[in-house]
Amino acid sequence: KEIIRKGEPIGVIRKVVEEEKIDLLVLPAHEETRLEHFLFGRVNDAIIRRMPCSILLVRQEPVA
Numbered sequence: 719k720e721i722i723r724k725g726e727p728i729g730v731i732r733k734v735v736e737e738e739k740i741d742l743l744v745l746p747a748h749e750e751t752r753l754e755h756f757l758f759g760r761v762n763d764a765i766i767r768r769m770p771c772s773i774l775l776v777r778q779e780p781v782a
Contacts, residue, residue: 728764735771747775 723730
């Protein structure tokens with residue numbers, strides 16, 4: 719099921735998790751540079767801390 723919503727990412731994701739009664743959220747995990755962590759890592763950390771469900775981080779293998 720694909721859901722597209724506008725708004726602040728953490729709040730929107732949490733609302734969809736609650737509305738759809740999601741019990742497992744799968745997120746991509748990857749190694750990041752300091753700049754990437756500064757720009758995106760904080761959002762991922764906040765999502766992990768604030769979700770009312772289990773979260774599975776999936777690491778993608780590097781493409782050779």
